[in-house]
Amino acid sequence: MPKHASSTAAAVRAAILDPRPFAGPRDGQDTRTRVQLLYGGGMYNHDAFADLHARLTPLLGSVGLRDRTYTAIADTIENPTVNRVADVERRLRGEALRASLPVTTLALVRDVAGVLVFHQAELGCEVASARLAAELLSCAAAQVRAGMLDRAFLMIRHALLRAEDAQCPFQDVPYVPGPSFPRLETFDVEAAAWIQAWTTIGSAVRMVEDEDAILRGGAGQQAAPVEPVQDGDLLLDLPDVAPGELSAEEIMAVGRARRILDEGAARRAAAAPPSLVVIRDASYVQAGRKDGDPVKEAAALIGKPTPLAVPPADLAAARGELMGELPQFEPIIDRILRPLAGQRSTRLPPIVLVGPPGCGKTRAARRLGEVLRLSPSVYSMGGANDSLVLGGVSRGWSTAMFCAPFREMLRAGIANPLIIPDEIDKVGTSRQNGSPIDVLIQLTGVESSARYRDPYLQADIDASHVNWIMTANSLDGVNAALLDRCLVLHVDAPGPEHLRPLALSILAEVRRDRGLDERWAPAFDETEWAALARHWPRGGSLRALRRLVEIALDAREAGPRH
Numbered sequence: 001m002p003k004h005a006s007s008t009a010a011a012v013r014a015a016i017l018d019p020r021p022f023a024g025p026r027d028g029q030d031t032r033t034r035v036q037l038l039y040g041g042g043m044y045n046h047d048a049f050a051d052l053h054a055r056l057t058p059l060l061g062s063v064g065l066r067d068r069t070y071t072a073i074a075d076t077i078e079n080p081t082v083n084r085v086a087d088v089e090r091r092l093r094g095e096a097l098r099a100s101l102p103v104t105t106l107a108l109v110r111d112v113a114g115v116l117v118f119h120q121a122e123l124g125c126e127v128a129s130a131r132l133a134a135e136l137l138s139c140a141a142a143q144v145r146a147g148m149l150d151r152a153f154l155m156i157r158h159a160l161l162r163a164e165d166a167q168c169p170f171q172d173v174p175y176v177p178g179p180s181f182p183r184l185e186t187f188d189v190e191a192a193a194w195i196q197a198w199t200t201i202g203s204a205v206r207m208v209e210d211e212d213a214i215l216r217g218g219a220g221q222q223a224a225p226v227e228p229v230q231d232g233d234l235l236l237d238l239p240d241v242a243p244g245e246l247s248a249e250e251i252m253a254v255g256r257a258r259r260i261l262d263e264g265a266a267r268r269a270a271a272a273p274p275s276l277v278v279i280r281d282a283s284y285v286q287a288g289r290k291d292g293d294p295v296k297e298a299a300a301l302i303g304k305p306t307p308l309a310v311p312p313a314d315l316a317a318a319r320g321e322l323m324g325e326l327p328q329f330e331p332i333i334d335r336i337l338r339p340l341a342g343q344r345s346t347r348l349p350p351i352v353l354v355g356p357p358g359c360g361k362t363r364a365a366r367r368l369g370e371v372l373r374l375s376p377s378v379y380s381m382g383g384a385n386d387s388l389v390l391g392g393v394s395r396g397w398s399t400a401m402f403c404a405p406f407r408e409m410l411r412a413g414i415a416n417p418l419i420i421p422d423e424i425d426k427v428g429t430s431r432q433n434g435s436p437i438d439v440l441i442q443l444t445g446v447e448s449s450a451r452y453r454d455p456y457l458q459a460d461i462d463a464s465h466v467n468w469i470m471t472a473n474s475l476d477g478v479n480a481a482l483l484d485r486c487l488v489l490h491v492d493a494p495g496p497e498h499l500r501p502l503a504l505s506i507l508a509e510v511r512r513d514r515g516l517d518e519r520w521a522p523a524f525d526e527t528e529w530a531a532l533a534r535h536w537p538r539g540g541s542l543r544a545l546r547r548l549v550e551i552a553l554d555a556r557e558a559g560p561r562h
Contacts, residue, residue, distance in 0.1 A: 008149075015150035016188060017447055019181075022154055026181060026484060031055060034114045038136060039154045040184045047177035048122040052080050055112050056088070062105040065095055082125045089116040121162060123175050129165035136162060156194050157187045164342035174331040182349030182487040183339055185446050189347075274345040275305035276415040278406070282459045292400060294457045298410070306415040308345035308465060309373050315340060318371050325505040326364050328494040335489065336368065346372050346416060350444040350468040352424070352483065354475055355491030358541025360502075361471040364491075365420045374467055375412035377419055379404060382426040387434030390421070390443070394455035402456045405443060405463040416465040424482075425472040437479045444468055444485045495539035502542065503532055506549045521553060528552050 015022065023041040024032045031054055032041035043051035056073050059065070069091045076084040092113035095101060101109070120128035136159035143152035161184055279302045287295050295302070312318040315337055322333050332353070340346060353361040362378060369376025379389060392403035401407065408417040427436055442448045443463055450464040470486070472478060494502060504523060511521050524532065535548055 011150040012153050015154055019154055022151060023181075026179065028179065034111070037115060037118050038139065038158065039151070040158050040181065042180045043118075043122065043177075045177075046179045048119050048175060049080055049177070052085065052116075052119050053077055055115065058108060059092075059112060062102075062108055064098075064100065064102045064105045065109075066091075069095055080119075080123070082120050082123045082128075085116055085120050085123070086125070086128075089113055089120070092116070121165060124165075126166045129162045133159050133162035133166055157184055160187045160194070160342075161339075164339060167341055174334065176331045176335040176489060178335070178487050178489065182351075182485070186339065186343075186347045186349055188446060274308040274310060276308055276462060276465055277303065278306050278409060278415055278462050279303065279457075279459055280462075282457070285457060285459050292395075294395070294400075294402070298402070298406070298457055301406075301409060306409065307413065308416050309375075309414045311340040311343055311346050312372065321371055322367060324501055325367060326360065327498045327501050328360070328492060329364050332364070332489050332491065333368070335487075340372075345465065346374060346467070347465055348418075348467045348469070350470070350486040352470045352472060352475075352478075352486045352488045353491050354472050354488060356493050357473055358543045359491050359493045360542045361491055362420065362422050363542065365418075365469040365471065368469070369418035369420070369467075372418070374416065374418035375408070375414065377408055377411075377417070379419065379421050380423065381421050381436060382423040383428050384436050385428035387436050387439045390436050391434065391439040392455045395458070400456050403439075403443075403452065403454050403461075403463075405452070405466045406454055406457070406461050408466070415462075416467055418467040418469060421468070421470045423472065424470045425474050425476065425478050437482055440468075440470070441479065441482050441485065444482070493540055494542065496533065496537060498539065499533060499536060499545075500529070502545060503529075503549055506542070506546050507553075510546070510549060510553060521556075524552065 019040055020026065022036070022039040024030075024036040026042060028042055028044060028046040031044045031051055044054050045051070056077050059073050060070060060077075069088075072084070072088050072091055076088050092109050096106060096109050096113060117128050117131055121132055136155050140152045140155035140159060143149070143155060279298065282295060282298070282302045285295055287293050319333060319337055322337075323330060326333065336348060336351070339348075353365060355361050366376050366378060388399070390404045392406070393400045402410070404419060405417075408419060409415055411417075421436070421440060424437070424440070443452060443466065446464065449466070450462050451460045452463050453459070454461050468486075475483065475488070507521070507523070510516075511518065514521075532545075532548055532552065536545055
């Protein structure tokens with residue numbers, strides 16, 4: 001592999017932290033070239049429909065296309081579907097083969113035809129996702145051979161995302177617009193693992209080549225000492241061996257034994273539950289007082305692998321449970337669950353749920369965390385004027401404490417809990433003790449979250465796997481740098497058609513809160529349903545619906561009036 005600037009670790013690191021030199025800006029203000037899209041560039045306005053409209057509209061003003069092609073383009077602009085986009089792609093590729101097509105039209109046709117596969121994949125086409133995964137992997141292999149590892153990393157990351165989408169278990173999932181880079185960044189660890197695996201495979205291939213060279217008598221070199229390898233009762237220990245001391249059959253037997261051991265170790269590693277060492281070393285940390293020693297308090301996570309919560313084995317069942325309680329969140333639930341199909345551990349991109357007051361954003365985030373077994377916790381940001389609750393408090397203060405991610409890891413016993421900062425649009429403006437938004441920016445960044453300095457422990461922790469779902473009533477005034485790191489999903493207020501599933505879900509919550517058995521608080525009868533529908537005619541706030549549910553239960557206990 002050639003050695004140049006693109007093959008260094010620093011170049012790969014730079015591409016991870018800032019892929020914009022290859023993928024283009026993240027502002028969504030313009031369409032991206034096909035090459036930029038391959039590197040992970042986003043759609044115009046972060047919306048596949050808007051991007052499709054921007055690319056297809058100029059074709060209507062071009063000359064030389066067949067009438068059926070114009071008709072297909074116009075129909076797709078008016079009502080874009082996977083089948084229509086695929087039909088336009090097929091027609092444009094046919095038009096590009098016509099010698100009579102004007103040069104300007106030909107260039108536009110080729111450009112648009114080359115990117116429509118991305119729109120099909122974004123709209124949920126498994127075949128298009130598989131096409132992209134194959135092309136991306138082929139490009140990545142070529143870049144590895146050329147030594148351009150920074151570009152190869154971005155291609156591999158994108159290939160993994162598309163390969164996962166190609167195996168999506170959900171059908172007819174509504175498309176939800178949003179930036180693509182938060183999802184791509186969740187594949188950083190998997191892409192790094194692939195590159196590391198290729199390195200190991202390359203070493204194994206060289207071992208086989210060396211063995212073949214020895215058999216052909218072409219090595220002629222003093223063999224390097226082989227490290228002892230132990231697996232249970234099997235010990236393989238080879239001292240320095242000079243040429244001729246081992247027969248060809250013995251050398252091949254040794255090679256086969258080592259490969260068997262390596263394969264067994266790889267299988268055990270793949271089968272082991274995923275985990276993360278949150279704090280690798282705290283030996284340099286000074287111990288605290290007896291009544292407040294952070295090293296002792298954090299001992300459970302120092303230098304030890306902490307389990308990572310894994311996606312539910314049956315994602316369809318998890319989706320059904322959430323849909324039964326949160327019917328108005330159907331597109332958002334699908335958008336969040338869909339990427340989990342191929343993940344070893346549950347890792348969501350930072351998410352901001354935006355919607356009117358009372359539409360159920362916090363409740364939905366909490367229930368999502370419970371169904372995914374992420375042990376969710378809610379932090380109210382309304383009026384918060386300092387960074388201490390999220391960022392932690394250093395030693396020397398009576399309120400000294402770990403940062404929020406580390407506290408939640410200790411509480412939940414997993415390295416990827418869900419933290420829900422509620423109402424981030426209402427954070428206070430005072431910066432006397434720092435801003436919680438600044439802490440969120442650090443903790444949602446790929447690089448900064450992996451090495452976050454906890455002020456109480458005075459050591460770096462790896463909070464890169466912590467999941468974040470924030471809520472806001474409006475994006476006005478929310479820090480742009482924070483939004484740039486997040487997947488923003490807009491929530492509509494529930495309508496009257498959602499009354500029954502929502503009321504039953506709230507009834508179950510009220511039962512739990514009041515310690516009532518289902519036999520003493522059964523489902524509503526038709527008279528009660530009619531009363532609920534009469535007082536919640538246009539849908540709206542779930543807080544108002546909960547009050548109505550509680551009033552209905554209280555009316556049961558009060559009994560009939562005479």
